[in-house]
Amino acid sequence: MESHVPHKQRLWLYALTALILIFLVLPTLIVIPMSFSSANSLAFPPPGWSMRWYESFFGQEKWLLSAWVSLRVAFGTMIVATTLGTAAAYGLHVGSFALRGTISSVLIAPLAIPSILLAIGMFFVYASAGLLNSMLGLVIAHTLVAIPFVLITMTAGFKTYDLSQEMVARSLGASRLKAFFTVTLPQLKFSVISAALLAFIVSFDEVVISVFISAGPNSTLTKVMFSTLRDDVDPTIAAVSTLMLIIATVPPLVLQLLANRKREP
Amino acid sequence: MALTDTSLGHIRPPVTDAELAYNARALEKDRRRENIQLLRLALPALAIVIILMVAPIGWLFSLSFVSEGGGLSLENYSRILTEGAYISIFVTTFKVAVLVTVFCVLLGYPVSYVLAMLPDRWAQLLLLAVLVPFWTSLLVRTYAWLVLLQRRGIVNETLDALGLIERPLALVNNMTGVVIGMVHIMLPFLIMPLYASMKSIDGNFMRAAANLGSSPGHAFRHVFLPLSMPGLIAGTMMVFVMCLGFYITPSLLGGGKVQMIAQRIEQSVSLFPTWGPASALAVVLLVLTAGFLALSWLIVRRLTANQ
Numbered sequence: 001m002e003s004h005v006p007h008k009q010r011l012w013l014y015a016l017t018a019l020i021l022i023f024l025v026l027p028t029l030i031v032i033p034m035s036f037s038s039a040n041s042l043a044f045p046p047p048g049w050s051m052r053w054y055e056s057f058f059g060q061e062k063w064l065l066s067a068w069v070s071l072r073v074a075f076g077t078m079i080v081a082t083t084l085g086t087a088a089a090y091g092l093h094v095g096s097f098a099l100r101g102t103i104s105s106v107l108i109a110p111l112a113i114p115s116i117l118l119a120i121g122m123f124f125v126y127a128s129a130g131l132l133n134s135m136l137g138l139v140i141a142h143t144l145v146a147i148p149f150v151l152i153t154m155t156a157g158f159k160t161y162d163l164s165q166e167m168v169a170r171s172l173g174a175s176r177l178k179a180f181f182t183v184t185l186p187q188l189k190f191s192v193i194s195a196a197l198l199a200f201i202v203s204f205d206e207v208v209i210s211v212f213i214s215a216g217p218n219s220t221l222t223k224v225m226f227s228t229l230r231d232d233v234d235p236t237i238a239a240v241s242t243l244m245l246i247i248a249t250v251p252p253l254v255l256q257l258l259a260n261r262k263r264e265p
Numbered sequence: 266m267a268l269t270d271t272s273l274g275h276i277r278p279p280v281t282d283a284e285l286a287y288n289a290r291a292l293e294k295d296r297r298r299e300n301i302q303l304l305r306l307a308l309p310a311l312a313i314v315i316i317l318m319v320a321p322i323g324w325l326f327s328l329s330f331v332s333e334g335g336g337l338s339l340e341n342y343s344r345i346l347t348e349g350a351y352i353s354i355f356v357t358t359f360k361v362a363v364l365v366t367v368f369c370v371l372l373g374y375p376v377s378y379v380l381a382m383l384p385d386r387w388a389q390l391l392l393l394a395v396l397v398p399f400w401t402s403l404l405v406r407t408y409a410w411l412v413l414l415q416r417r418g419i420v421n422e423t424l425d426a427l428g429l430i431e432r433p434l435a436l437v438n439n440m441t442g443v444v445i446g447m448v449h450i451m452l453p454f455l456i457m458p459l460y461a462s463m464k465s466i467d468g469n470f471m472r473a474a475a476n477l478g479s480s481p482g483h484a485f486r487h488v489f490l491p492l493s494m495p496g497l498i499a500g501t502m503m504v505f506v507m508c509l510g511f512y513i514t515p516s517l518l519g520g521g522k523v524q525m526i527a528q529r530i531e532q533s534v535s536l537f538p539t540w541g542p543a544s545a546l547a548v549v550l551l552v553l554t555a556g557f558l559a560l561s562w563l564i565v566r567r568l569t570a571n572q
Binding site: 040 | 290299300301303304305306307309310311313314315317318319320321322324325351372375376378379380389391393394395396397398400401402403404405406407408409410411412413415417418419449452454495506507509511512513516517527528531532535550551553554
């Protein structure tokens, strides 16, 4: 949609937008120069450059261990949430049973409920089930948080897909399962990858629930970061933040670029 | 096999009603069986959500009606609605949520507007500036604000260098820090739905208004603004509701001085054995969240129905 006001008269609006966009991006990126600082303080701009905070990160067990926990949990969540979420999205999209609307609302609800409430609820369930501070518990908890994202992404994917193709495959003798895996799924590759990446990032970045249900050797990176930030501000966090920034933003950026390329013929 | 196959040269006897009914029954049975199988696909995900979310919240709900003595009562609710400490938590929570929401609207509307006006290629590029922070961990961004807003941080140093302030401003460990940090985190949640809804506004409306003699400002106020309302309200309500339950940013940027509902709930879990008032607080938070979301849904539905 174009506008009728000459660009010159809107310069103030463009300038304002630029400022707001800078407000959004700069604080996010500031952790990168911070992480190469040579100073022990949070001075910005850094008085000198060094790799000491990366050395500190890779030299401390608490950081390495928790990063490894977070990566494994995120990977597990990605597999479980993508599988369960895709199955649910397919069932709810194709089926025509009475409870369809209710079930999808319940599955999307974790998105709307404050994470503090999810966290205390899970804390008590896990305390009685003996799942506190366990990898399994973390994966299941993060799966709950990731399911809405997978469900929304996959439902959107199924909506663009013509289900009669699956019917054709089945009328030619393929079982429903075979038709799904050989005809439907390959065409929804892009949705599945998006959903899986989302699930991975949701788990990797999750803080509130992890703070409640993980501890000791199974603490997630976010839990260690949160408690470190609460006690004192160790500049190692700038190095951790930079690594997290890379892990969380590079895959979606690549995906976005792929999507743009796909749209252009 | 088709029932009315005449190609083989002989004529089939007419299909009886009984046969048709039999077929219909068989198809119906097939359909039902298939639907049950499809329903089963959703069950594993549903089980996780019910066991880990629906059940504990139901349990919290029932716990909130149990008094300290173990009887059924509204004691917990009357406590959180009358005790000064709890009231000030509600006041702080609403104050933060309202401030953050207002700033998000003021900053988010112009950005969404410009993005919606720009050619797609440009808009896609600038949207990255919204998406990168959106994907970045909330902890990373909160940490960044801690660095930027501290006494000798870049914001204070810049203001000082420009001669705008004499003493460093207290920008963190107070309400200011919490609001700045939360606006930064919430802004993408407002811009994205608003941009999408502005993008879907038909440019012909604005052209028609101009054609009929509207000045650009008049056309904006009377045509564009009302048409962008559903997106604006949906985004605004989402931001407001998310603010109500915020925990991480107020804990880290508030320096213990900004107490919101979520922090109070957390403290009750870890510090006190008494669960009553905290469960009532949790229920109130849940009801507020659900209530505002339902309200926004109703308003948006009415607005879109009118158009």
